[in-house]
Every structure is written in C-alpha cells, then in structure tokens.
Amino acid sequence: MSGTEAVDPTVTRVALISQFFPPEPVPIPLGLTRCLRRQGFEVDVLTGVPNYPTGIVHPGYSHRRPVVDHVDGLRVLRTPLHPSHDRSAAGRATNYLSWATSSTLLGASLLRTADVALVYSSPATAATAALAARLRWGIPYVLMVMDLWPDSVFATGFLTRGLARRVAETTLSRFTDVAYRQAEHVTVPSPGLRETLVARGVPTEKVSVVYNWADEKLMQPTEPDPHLRNSLGLSPDDFVVLYGGNHGPAQDLGVAVAAMGRLRDLTDVHLVLVGDGVSKSALRTTTAQLGLRTVHFVDPVPPERMAAVMAAADIQLVCLADEPLFRITMPSKVQTILACGQPILSCAPGEAARAVADAGAGFTTAPGDPQRLAQTIRLAHATPRAQLRAMGQAGLDHYRLLMSEAANAQLLAELLAAAAAKGGSRPDRKRVRR
Known part of the structure; x- marks a missing residue:
C-alpha cells in the first residue's frame, strides 16, 4: 500500500520503539500498544526483525531488509539487524548496535509523523532512534527504563574486565546520561530502580514508577491445562x-x-x-x-x-x-x-x-x-x-x-499526553504508507 493518509490532528500519535516485538515472545510491548489504544492514542511500532530468543530469524522474515508488517491491527515497521542472542559479547553488541543504526536511519518515515515516542528501553540502545528524532525534529519521547545500563550489560558475564570493559562502560554511561537528559520523562518498573536513577542525577520529578502489568486478557486465573x-x-x-x-x-x-x-x-x-x-x-x-x-x-x-x-x-x-x-x-x-x-x-x-x-x-x-x-x-x-x-x-x-493495568495505564497516558503537548501541535502531519 502506498500514498498518504490524512490524520486527525486531535488524536495523539505514539510511536512505540522496541527492538523486540511479537512474534517474538515479548508480551510487554504488545500490551503497551493495546493499553494506549484503549486510552485513545493512535499507535505505530518501530521494531527489529524477529530473532529473539534463539538468535535465529523467524520464518518469513529477512534480517537484511526493512519490512512493513501488521500485528494485532498495528502498522509495524521492522528494520534490519544482525541476528544474535548467544553468549558472544561481540555478537550481542552487534545485534544491539545494528538495530540502533537501522532504526535511526530507516525509521524516519514513522517517527517524524508521531507526536511523541515511547521507548521500551531494553536494551538501552533502543533509545537511539528516539534521541535522533528529538534532536532532528523536536519529537519528545518518554523513556521506559526496563534494565539499568550499563550495569545490566556486565551482570551476566559479558566484558567482565580489561580495556573493552572500560571503554564499553564509559561509552554506555555517557549514552544513557544523554538519553535520560533528553527524555521528557522516565519511567521505571520498581521503586528501587527509581532510587538508583535519582542517585545518579536524574531529577526526582522526572522519574515515575509505572509497573509492568500482565496481559490481563491472557494472564488471569484459569483452569489447569489437562495435558x-x-x-x-x-x-x-x-x-x-x-x-x-x-x-x-x-x-x-x-x-x-x-x-x-x-x-x-x-x-x-x-x-x-x-x-x-x-x-x-x-x-x-x-x-x-x-x-x-x-x-x-x-x-x-x-x-x-x-x-x-x-x-x-x-x-x-x-x-x-x-x-x-x-x-x-x-x-x-x-x-x-x-x-x-x-x-x-x-x-x-x-x-x-x-x-x-x-x-x-x-x-x-x-x-x-x-x-x-x-x-x-x-x-x-x-x-x-x-x-x-x-x-x-x-x-x-x-x-x-x-500493579494492574487499571492502576498504571492512566499514569502512563498522562505522561505521554504531557510530553506530546510540550512537543507542540503538528497540523501538517501525514502518514506514509508502504
């Protein structure tokens, strides 16, 4: 499908940026899109070619080219990456950095028409495209910090010592500091993580606890599997x-x-x-x-x-x-x-x-x-x-x-609406369809 489609300027458009998205087994990003649509937002998704958790590209996809997909009624732009999810530090780093690069270079058609971006920041490099869009077009973003970087990079045994560790730690620390500073707001899934970010210099009023709720349509009390x-x-x-x-x-x-x-x-x-x-x-x-x-x-x-x-x-x-x-x-x-x-x-x-x-x-x-x-x-x-x-x-x-959606969705919606308002109105928005 090609051409342009006029968009109702009264509807706030959210670009969800997440390196991982179904058909990968990652329910939280999909749950976020459903929540936001129930709150009245229009949502598009910028993500990577599915290869998690095995590092093998899912059938029907190629890691070499972008593709516009549709999941759960959403327009999903998937950009290329190096597929990897093993214990190789080089492989994992290439996976993260390749998608950070491709999403920044090839995600412009989706990002520049958004009122606000919501970054599901796991890995932290997922914020690269949102950071570039903020600097280039002034599009605000809300950063959902799921993992504390650079700490989480080294917690599972990657780059435990030496020059490579020092260089990676310094580079990632500087990147996350910039990502926090440029974000309109930062959310964290636990009080302990909020305390840590505040201790690292993120203003207290800029960080809110928004718990990750479950997919409540699927995850609820039910009868046991009989098999x-x-x-x-x-x-x-x-x-x-x-x-x-x-x-x-x-x-x-x-x-x-x-x-x-x-x-x-x-x-x-x-x-x-x-x-x-x-x-x-x-x-x-x-x-x-x-x-x-x-x-x-x-x-x-x-x-x-x-x-x-x-x-x-x-x-x-x-x-x-x-x-x-x-x-x-x-x-x-x-x-x-x-x-x-x-x-x-x-x-x-x-x-x-x-x-x-x-x-x-x-x-x-x-x-x-x-x-x-x-x-x-x-x-x-x-x-x-x-x-x-x-x-x-x-x-x-x-x-x-x-921790339920009812207890947390309204807070997230208010944060996004406030961030979009700071970004200003954009009456000339057009959606590019492929």
Whole structure:
C-alpha cells in the first residue's frame, strides 16, 4: 500500500520503539500498544526483525531488509539487524548496535509523523532512534527504563574486565546520561530502580514508577491445562514446581536443578522448565549428569496457553542470579504470576522477593543457594494445597491494587499526553504508507 493518509490532528500519535516485538515472545510491548489504544492514542511500532530468543530469524522474515508488517491491527515497521542472542559479547553488541543504526536511519518515515515516542528501553540502545528524532525534529519521547545500563550489560558475564570493559562502560554511561537528559520523562518498573536513577542525577520529578502489568486478557486465573501432567507422566498428586520463561545466565536456573538433586527422597516433587534460551542445553546436560528424572524440559508454549500451563502446577518459580543489579529490578514474570492467582517460590534478590513477601503470595529464599532453595521447596511441598491457593489469591489482590493495568495505564497516558503537548501541535502531519 502506498500514498498518504490524512490524520486527525486531535488524536495523539505514539510511536512505540522496541527492538523486540511479537512474534517474538515479548508480551510487554504488545500490551503497551493495546493499553494506549484503549486510552485513545493512535499507535505505530518501530521494531527489529524477529530473532529473539534463539538468535535465529523467524520464518518469513529477512534480517537484511526493512519490512512493513501488521500485528494485532498495528502498522509495524521492522528494520534490519544482525541476528544474535548467544553468549558472544561481540555478537550481542552487534545485534544491539545494528538495530540502533537501522532504526535511526530507516525509521524516519514513522517517527517524524508521531507526536511523541515511547521507548521500551531494553536494551538501552533502543533509545537511539528516539534521541535522533528529538534532536532532528523536536519529537519528545518518554523513556521506559526496563534494565539499568550499563550495569545490566556486565551482570551476566559479558566484558567482565580489561580495556573493552572500560571503554564499553564509559561509552554506555555517557549514552544513557544523554538519553535520560533528553527524555521528557522516565519511567521505571520498581521503586528501587527509581532510587538508583535519582542517585545518579536524574531529577526526582522526572522519574515515575509505572509497573509492568500482565496481559490481563491472557494472564488471569484459569483452569489447569489437562495435558501437561499427562505428557510428562505426572499424576495429579505429584507436587510440581514450574518455571516458564527465558533460560539464560540471568535466570541462574542451574540453582534450581542443583536443588532438585537434594530432593531425591521426595520422589513426588518435580521441576518443570518451560521455555528456551542459551542456557537450556547446559541445563539438560547437568540434569543428565545428576541422573535426575524429576526435572522436565518443555518447549515454549504460546502466550494464550501459558496461564493454563501454570495452573497445572502447584507453585511457580521465579529465579534470578545473585547480582546487585537484580536487587533493584522487578522481573515481569512476578506480575504475570500474580495476575494468574498462582503462588510463587522466589529464589531472587531485592524487588522480586519483596513483592512476594509484601503480597503474602508465597515463599522466598536467597538466590544462588541450592541448599536453601531445596529447603524452601520442602516447606512448600508440606504446605496444604488450600493454603497455597490462598497465597495465590493474596497475590492476585495485591496485583490488582498496585500493579494492574487499571492502576498504571492512566499514569502512563498522562505522561505521554504531557510530553506530546510540550512537543507542540503538528497540523501538517501525514502518514506514509508502504
């Protein structure tokens, strides 16, 4: 489709900038678009060629050329990148930088017609296109800081020392400082992250906590998947600890596998790991070496099935490496589990553990400690299932009060409207269609 389409100048147009977007398994950016449209905004998406989480380009796409796609009724401009999502620092850096470059150079047709950009800043380099549009056309942007950069780059073992580390740290620190300074407003998903940004010089009044809410149409209390246990040879009486999500260094799932090695006497306790990622092969190898028949690997499932798969388990595992960075970040998995009314076993530091404790939604244990995790699994196993269900309900109540779309969408809408107003009216807007 080509040509131009006149646009109602009374409608605020938002360009969502996110390196990752469905069909990649990243529900938050898509959830943001749905929220904004319900708030009366018009939304377009600037994103990359889908290759997450494996680093392999999804079927039907090419990493060498831009394409205009349509997802969920949205116009989605995908620009090229170097596909990579492995433990290679060079590969990951090339992935991020190649998309930062292509989105800046090829995203102009989408960005210059927007009233305001909303940057889903994971990675931080996703802000490059918005920063360029701000400097070139005066288009304001709101920056959603999901990960603290440059800290998160090094938290999972990339560039741990030497000249490359020093150069990367200095460069990224300067870039993020500029991105914060040029943004009209900055949002963060946890109080701890807000405190950190303020300590680093971002004005207090410029930073707001906007929790990541779950996709509430999909992630809600539901009936258990009738096939999961049968497919794994598990009975209704078996106690199932389920983890669903990325299998990477940050998740430190080796701790959970090692904990299962300390629970051999509890033959009815099973760990089910649903998903994919760069650590999955090593986790399989460790499981085989330990001779564990109580650890099961399940391929990723579509988002529309995930709530039912979770409901087929007794408790949901949240696992993060014991890194200082993760003490101030809130993994979106916490909100997803709370929204589904499921009890949580948190083997994570900081904000994730605090949320579980504050909600009375389950159990917490120190990250990185297989022995203590095994002890906590024993405690959960000994807890009556009615009590576990009550914990799940307490978590759901907590979610609805503080973390739901209803509790956060209006704040985000007000921030975007205020940023767009500062950008001034643009009555000559035209949308270029391809």
